[in-house]
Amino acid sequence: MENGLTASVLIVGGGPCGLMLANELGRRGISAILVDVKPGTAFNPQANATQARSMEHYRRLGFAHEIRQAGLPLDYPTDVAYFTRYAGYELARFQLPSSSRATELIKGLSGSWSAAELPHRVSQKYVEAILRRHAERLPGIRIHYSHRLVQYTEDSHGVVGEVESLEDGRRFRVTAEFLVGADGPRSTVRQSLGIQYGGETGTRRDFMGGRMLAVYLKSPEFYSGVPHPKAWMYNCFNRNRRAFMASVNGQDEFAFHTQLRPGEDESAIGVADAKAAFQRACGMPIPCEVLSHLTWTAGHALVADHMQRGRVFLGGDAAHLFTPTGGLGYNTAIEDAVNLGWKLASVIKGISPKSLLDSYEIERRPVAVRNTSFARHFANSLGHYEAPPDLEDATKAGEAARRQAGAYLDRHARAEFSIPGITFGGRYDGSPIVVADGTSPPPDSANEYVPSACPGGRAPHAWIDDNVSLYDRLGFEWTLLQFGEVLSSTETIGEMARAVGIDLKIVTLPRALRDLYEADFALIRPDQIVAWRGSASTALSFGPVLDRVLGRPLKN
Numbered sequence: 001m002e003n004g005l006t007a008s009v010l011i012v013g014g015g016p017c018g019l020m021l022a023n024e025l026g027r028r029g030i031s032a033i034l035v036d037v038k039p040g041t042a043f044n045p046q047a048n049a050t051q052a053r054s055m056e057h058y059r060r061l062g063f064a065h066e067i068r069q070a071g072l073p074l075d076y077p078t079d080v081a082y083f084t085r086y087a088g089y090e091l092a093r094f095q096l097p098s099s100s101r102a103t104e105l106i107k108g109l110s111g112s113w114s115a116a117e118l119p120h121r122v123s124q125k126y127v128e129a130i131l132r133r134h135a136e137r138l139p140g141i142r143i144h145y146s147h148r149l150v151q152y153t154e155d156s157h158g159v160v161g162e163v164e165s166l167e168d169g170r171r172f173r174v175t176a177e178f179l180v181g182a183d184g185p186r187s188t189v190r191q192s193l194g195i196q197y198g199g200e201t202g203t204r205r206d207f208m209g210g211r212m213l214a215v216y217l218k219s220p221e222f223y224s225g226v227p228h229p230k231a232w233m234y235n236c237f238n239r240n241r242r243a244f245m246a247s248v249n250g251q252d253e254f255a256f257h258t259q260l261r262p263g264e265d266e267s268a269i270g271v272a273d274a275k276a277a278f279q280r281a282c283g284m285p286i287p288c289e290v291l292s293h294l295t296w297t298a299g300h301a302l303v304a305d306h307m308q309r310g311r312v313f314l315g316g317d318a319a320h321l322f323t324p325t326g327g328l329g330y331n332t333a334i335e336d337a338v339n340l341g342w343k344l345a346s347v348i349k350g351i352s353p354k355s356l357l358d359s360y361e362i363e364r365r366p367v368a369v370r371n372t373s374f375a376r377h378f379a380n381s382l383g384h385y386e387a388p389p390d391l392e393d394a395t396k397a398g399e400a401a402r403r404q405a406g407a408y409l410d411r412h413a414r415a416e417f418s419i420p421g422i423t424f425g426g427r428y429d430g431s432p433i434v435v436a437d438g439t440s441p442p443p444d445s446a447n448e449y450v451p452s453a454c455p456g457g458r459a460p461h462a463w464i465d466d467n468v469s470l471y472d473r474l475g476f477e478w479t480l481l482q483f484g485e486v487l488s489s490t491e492t493i494g495e496m497a498r499a500v501g502i503d504l505k506i507v508t509l510p511r512a513l514r515d516l517y518e519a520d521f522a523l524i525r526p527d528q529i530v531a532w533r534g535s536a537s538t539a540l541s542f543g544p545v546l547d548r549v550l551g552r553p554l555k556n
Contacts (some may be wrong), residue, residue: 004173007031007142008348011160012039012149013182016047016124017333019131021180023061024341026138027476030348033174034135035147036183041132044216044292045123045255048233048246051423053458054334055117056471060528063155064117066130071122072232073248074100078121080417081231082236082409084392084402085283086245089110091237091406093469094413096121103399107463112420112449114461116469119423121232123248123255124330149188152179178344179312182333187318191246193309197321199372203299205383207242208323208433211260212298215274219288220252226282236281237405239387243281253291256281259298266295283349298323298383300378302370307361313340320368325378326416335426335527336507339364342477342526346550351501356433356551363428371425374446378416385412402487420449427457428529433549435532453517455530460516464509468484471528475505484511486520486536500550523549 009025011018014036025032050058050067058064072078078096083089097105102118104346109115135141144163150171152161159179164171181189203209223230230250236243236258243258258277260266274293302321307314316333340360347354385408388401426445428434434456441457442450451460462470473479480493487493490506497504515521519533523545531549547554 001463004160004175005033006175007033007140008147008177010152010159010174010176010179011032011035011182012180013184013187013316013318014041014132014143014145015126015182015184015316015333016128016131016330017127017337018180018182019135020057020334020337021182021315021341021494022135022141022143023138024337025345026135026141027061028342028345029140030345031140032142033176034141034143035174036145036151037148037166040145041128042125044214044294045125045246045248045253047324047327047330048121048248048255049126050120050122050127051297051327051331052113052115052117052119053421053423054331055120056528057116057334057338059116059469059471060474060476061134063130063134067122067127068099068103068120070126070130072099072247076096076181076232076247076250077230078232079229080233080235080413081228082235082237082406083228083491085236085241085281086222086226086228086234087283087286088392089402091402092410092413093229093231094410094417096232096312096417101281107466111285111451113368114445114451115420115424115459116471121246123246127465140424149183152192154179159311177311177348181312181314181318182316182337183318185321187314189312190304190309190314190318193306193312195306195309195314198303198305199300199302199369200376201300203301203376205299205379206386207259208325208379208383209299210297211266212296213257213258213266213274213277213293214296215258215278215293216248216291217254217256217274217278217288218252218291219254219278219286221287222252222254225284225286235409237387237409238392239389241277241280241550242387243277245281260295269293269295298379301372303365303372303485307365307368308357313357313360315340316365319364320372322372322375323379324375325382326375326419326422328375328422331423332368332371335367336364337338338527352523352550352552359551363431367426367428370444371422374419374422377446378412380413381412397543415447419446421445421447424449424458429456430454433531433551434529435545435548437533451516453519453522453530453533455532457530459522459524459528459530460518462513470513472508473507473509474524474528475503475507477503477526478505480504480506481517481522481524482506482508483514483517483520484508493542494547499543499551500546502546502550525549
C-alpha cells in the first residue's frame with residue numbers, strides 16, 4: 001500500500017451532496033478528499049428539477065447563473081403537460097416560465113415566492129459537472145473518481161480510510177478528522193455503521209410504485225412528430241403505458257421513465273424493448289436512439305434511523321431515499337451538505353466544540369422525514385389515479401373522460417410543481433443551536449409559504465433594489481442584520497464576534513424592512529437560517545447568544 005493522503009474531511013460519494021459539501025468546505029479553507037466509484041459525474045440525466053432553495057444556495061456560492069444557463073435553452077418553456085400519448089390528446093398543461101423569464105419574474109414576486117431565485121429545470125448531469133468544476137478550483141479539494149473506499153477505522157482522533165483505484169488496483173490510506181458518506185442508497189458507509197432505513201417502501205401504485213424503466217434517449221424528430229407546444233415535463237396517461245419524460249437539452253435528448261406492467265421481465269429488456277416503450281408512449285413510431293437504459297424502484301419514502309455516529313456522517317440518498325415526485329431528493333441532499341459544511345468547518349477551525357456536530361442529525365433528519373412524506377403524498381395523488389377505459393376513444397364519452405382527467409391532472413400539477421412551502425418552509429425548531437424567542441412559526445403547507453423570522457427558519461427575503469437581493473448583502477459566514485441605525489456603534493458586537501473567532505458581517509438595512517423580521521436585529525447563520533433575533537435592549541447580551549449558536553458551553 002502506498003503512502004497516504006491527509007485531509008480534514010474524507011467524502012465518499014461524488015453526486016450532488018458530496019460535490020456540494022466539497023464546495024462548502026473548500027470555500028472555507030477546509031481540505032477534503034472526495035472518492036467515488038463512478039468514472040466521473042453523471043452520464044444519465046437523473047434528477048431534473050432544481051428547487052428555488054437550492055438555486056439560492058448556488059447564488060450564495062456565486063454560480064447560480066451558470067446553473068440557470070445549463071440544460072434547456074434560455075427561452076425553452078418549462079411547462080408540465082399531460083397527454084393520453086405524446087402525439088395523442090393533450091389533457092392538461094401547467095405553464096411555467098423559461099429560464100430567462102424566471103430571472104426577471106422573480107424580482108416582482110412577493111408572498112410565497114419572495115425569493116432570490118425561482119426553480120430551474122435542469123438535469124442533474126449538468127449540475128454535477130458545474131459543482132465538480134467549481135470544487136476542483138478550490139485549494140485543498142482533491143476529487144478522485146474511479147476510486148472506492150475499501151474500509152476505514154475510527155478512533156477519538158479521526159478516521160483512516162483505505163481507498164482503491166478501480167483503474168489500476170493501487171491502494172492508499174486517507175487520514176482525516178471526519179468521514180461523510182454521501183454514497184447513495186446502497187451506501188457502504190451507512191452499512192458499516194449498521195444504520196437501517198425506516199419508513200415506507202414496496203408501495204404498489206398504478207404509477208410511481210414498483211419497478212420502473214428509465215431510458216436516456218435521443219430523438220431529433222420528437223418535436224416535429226408531436227402536434228403540441230413544447231414542454232419540459234411530458235406525462236403519458238392511459239391504461240396501457242404510463243410514463244413521464246423530461247426534456248434534457250431542449251433539442252433532441254430526453255429522460256423517459258415508464259412503469260413496468262405485470263408480466264414484463266426486466267431482465268430481458270433490451271434496447272429494442274426500451275425503444276418500443278418510448279414509441280408506445282408517443283402513440284406513433286417516432287425514431288429514437290437509446291443512449292442507456294436501466295430499471296429502478298419507485299415507492300420509497302425512507303429515512304435512515306440516524307444520520308451521524310461519532311466522526312461519521314450520512315447525507316443525500318445514503319440518509320434518505322425518495323420517490324421522485326416533487327423533485328425533492330436531490331434538493332434535500334443539497335441542504336444536507338450546506339448544513340453540515342459550515343458546522344464541520346467551525347469545529348475543524350476550533351471555533352466550536354465537536355458537540356456542535358450533534359445538531360446535524362437533530363436539524364436535518366426531521367426535514368428528511370417531512371420531505372419524504374410530501375413526496376409520498378404526491379406519488380399517491382398521481383399514482384392512485386387511474387385512467388378510465390374510454391380515455392383515448394374519439395367519442396363523446398371519451399371527450400368527457402378527457403375533460404374529467406384533465407381537471408384532476410391540472411389540480412395535481414399545481415399541487416406538485418408549485419411548492420414554495422416545501423422549498424422554503426423547512427425548519428430547525430428545537431435545535432440546541434437556535435435561540436427560540438417564544439413565537440410560533442406559520443403552519444407548514446406544501447403550496448404556501450409565509451415568510452417568518454421566527455428563529456429556526458429561512459431568513460425572510462426582500463429585494464433591496466431591482467438587481468440586489470437581501471441575500472446578496474449577507475456575509476458568506478455569519479451576518480447580523482440591523483434595521484436602521486439601531487446602534488450608533490457596532491464595535492462592541494464586532495469585538496464579541498472576534499473574541500469567539502467568527503467572521504461576522506454587520507449589515508444595516510432600511511428601517512422599512514423591520515416589519516419583515518419583527519425585530520431590531522437578526523442573526524443569520526451561514527446557511528441563511530435565522531439563529532436569533534432581538535431588540536436594541538438585548539444587543540449587549542450578544543456574547544451568550546454567540547456561544548449558544550456556535551454550540552459552545554454557556555458561561556456562568
